[in-house]
Amino acid sequence: MSVSFQSVCKRPGKFMTGKLIVFTAPSGTGKSTIAKAILADIPTLKFSVSATTREKRDGEEHGREYFFLTREAFEAEIARHGFIEYSKHFDNYYGTLKSEAEKVLNAGHHLLLDLDVDGALNVKKYYGKHSLLLFIKPPSLEVLKERLMKRKTESPDKVLMRLARADYELSLADQFDASVVNDDLQSAISEVKQIVQNFLNS
Numbered sequence: 070m071s072v073s074f075q076s077v078c079k080r081p082g083k084f085m086t087g088k089l090i091v092f093t094a095p096s097g098t099g100k101s102t103i104a105k106a107i108l109a110d111i112p113t114l115k116f117s118v119s120a121t122t123r124e125k126r127d128g129e130e131h132g133r134e135y136f137f138l139t140r141e142a143f144e145a146e147i148a149r150h151g152f153i154e155y156s157k158h159f160d161n162y163y164g165t166l167k168s169e170a171e172k173v174l175n176a177g178h179h180l181l182l183d184l185d186v187d188g189a190l191n192v193k194k195y196y197g198k199h200s201l202l203l204f205i206k207p208p209s210l211e212v213l214k215e216r217l218m219k220r221k222t223e224s225p226d227k228v229l230m231r232l233a234r235a236d237y238e239l240s241l242a243d244q245f246d247a248s249v250v251n252d253d254l255q256s257a258i259s260e261v262k263q264i265v266q267n268f269l270n271s
Contacts, residue, residue: 087174089196090114090265091182091189094205095235097216099251103205104181106258107265114265115173117182120146123161136166153195154188159230163188179269186241201268203261204248210235 094100108116120136122143131137138146143162146152155164165182173180182192189202207213213235217228242248247264251257 086177087179087199088269089170089174089180089182089192089200090268091184091192091200091202092205093184093186093189093202093238093245094251095207095213095238096231097213097220098205098207099216099254099257100183100205102254103251103258103261104183107262108181110262111179111265111269113269114179114181117165117170117173117180119163119183120152120166121161121163123163136169138162154184154191156185156188158185158234159227165192186238186244190241190244201247201265202245203264204242204245205257205261206239206242206248206250207235208250208252210239 092100092104104116108114118132118134118136120138120143122138122140123135125131125135125137129135129137140162143155143164146164146166147155151167152164153167153170155162157163163185165184165188170180170182182189184192186204192200193202207216210232214228214232217223217231218225223231246268249257249260249264
């Protein structure tokens with residue numbers, strides 16, 4: 070089950086010169102691989118590290134993959150209106166810390182965010198023309214199921230939950246500024262890069 074919450078942060082200030090690019094995709098679509106390639110090619114684009122209450126996986130570091138917070142610390146940040154957006158997936162919170170995002174945007178850099186559909190749409194409400202929402206699609210739900218099963222990181226029941234979530238996410242893809250189907254990885258990277266560069270140069 071997933072529940073998303075609208076942020077209560079203020080609209081961007083007049084000194085914000087950076088732009089936001091939001092990547093959204095069902096789990097297993099290749100979004101992280103595409104994001105890494107785009108970040109490597111566009112030096113002014115910085116990655117937004119989200120906060121979460123989920124447990125740290127092997128090889129992950131606090132402040133790199135996520136800011137790993139306790140539930141109490143996360144909820145305290147919510148009470149302080151410290152998130153641009155936040156949501157709850159499978160009993161864990163995820164959110165974008167406003168303080169971390171503003172450090173990048175106010176310094177004139179651009180920010181790449183990895184968010185679910187609801188978080189992305191909330192960002193658009195607040196940042197408007199300063200934001201680009203890009204949806205990365207799998208070729209089909211069947212292909213997505215195969216990719217999730219090959220990862221062998223989750224139980225079959227969890228995979229089915231992710232597929233149900235993917236079906237919901239895909240139903241909102243037409244509300245995004247652009248979408249790219251990741252059928253061939255290199256082609257998808259090239260297409261995404263062109264869309265992002267056009268937006269940053271506009």
